Amino acid sequence: NAGVMQNPRHLVRRRGQEARLRCSPMKGHSHVYWYRQLPEEGLKFMVYLQKENIIDESGMPKERFSAEFPKEGPSILRIQQVVRGDSAAYFCASSPRSNNSPLHFGNGTRLTVT
Amino acid sequence: SQQGEEDPQALSIQEGENATMNCSYKTSINNLQWYRQNSGRGLVHLILIRSNEREKHSGRLRVTLDTSKKSSSLLITASRAADTASYFCATDAGANSKLTFGKGITLSVRP
Numbered sequence: 507n508a509g510v511m512q513n514p515r516h517l518v519r520r521r522g523q524e525a526r527l528r529c530s531p532m533k534g535h536s537h538v539y540w541y542r543q544l545p546e547e548g549l550k551f552m553v554y555l556q557k558e559n560i561i562d563e564s565g566m567p568k569e570r571f572s573a574e575f576p577k578e579g580p581s582i583l584r585i586q587q588v589v590r591g592d593s594a595a596y597f598c599a600s601s602p603r604s605n606n607s608p609l610h611f612g613n614g615t616r617l618t619v620t
Numbered sequence: 621s622q623q624g625e626e627d628p629q630a631l632s633i634q635e636g637e638n639a640t641m642n643c644s645y646k647t648s649i650n651n652l653q654w655y656r657q658n659s660g661r662g663l664v665h666l667i668l669i670r671s672n673e674r675e676k677h678s679g680r681l682r683v684t685l686d687t688s689k690k691s692s693s694l695l696i697t698a699s700r701a702a703d704t705a706s707y708f709c710a711t712d713a714g715a716n717s718k719l720t721f722g723k724g725i726t727l728s729v730r731p
Contacts, residue, residue, distance in 0.1 A: 510662070539718065539719070541721075547723055547724075548708060548721045548722050548723040548724050549663070549708070549721040550721075551718045551719070551720060551721075554718050562717075562718055564718075565718070597662055597663070599662075599663075605650060605651075605712065605714055605717070606650065606651055606668070606670065606712070608653060608665035608668055609653075609663070609665065609719055610665070611655075611662030611663045611664070612662050613660075613661050613662045614661075614662055
């Protein structure tokens with residue numbers, strides 16, 4: 507019974523490159539959330555997706571960031587033309603329904619932009 | 621801005637003592653949840669309390685919710701060194717809404 511799987515665990519990119527972060531939710535979970543965490547800070551919401559739909563992207567920067575959760579396959583968070591300020595831990599979480607349900611988190615992808 | 625604000629920011633106690641952590645929030649909620657995060661890992665759900673509940677227990681954890689004061693507390697009784705972690709409260713405003721986290725409390729339990 508695998509939990510939420512995120513890969514890679516660590517990702518190093520040079521400024522200007524693209525970063526692709528993957529998240530496979532728990533089996534049976536159709537709701538996926540992406541959060542960003544900076545050192546010594548809490549989690550900042552980025553985007554909430556259901557299969558093939560973006561439900562809430564109010565936390566996503568307007569440019570360079572995009573997310574998808576296709577009918578088949580993992581959810582992808584893509585950051586184009588990365589800058590040093592994008593360095594952070596990115597966490598994915600999933601749940602079986604939209605309310606009154608705890609989130610199950612992956613162990614995150616630590617992105618370092620050099 | 622963060623919906624949940626925890627206090628204290630950091631707490632250091634001796635093994636066996638109780639740890640109390642507080643959380644305040646600003647807007648109406650459907651439920652409030654507490655999570656734990658060990659260093660370098662993802663968050664782990666501890667307990668969920670609904671807006672119509674006042675108190676909930678789970679093992680050594682006790683959570684209270686006061687919706688009139690928009691506050692919650694998490695009590696860990698008989699703490700252990702393994703309880704050392706960061707603890708976050710998170711508020712859920714309802715269906716299709718995101719879970720909003722506070723900045724967290726760093727708990728250190730000295731053996």
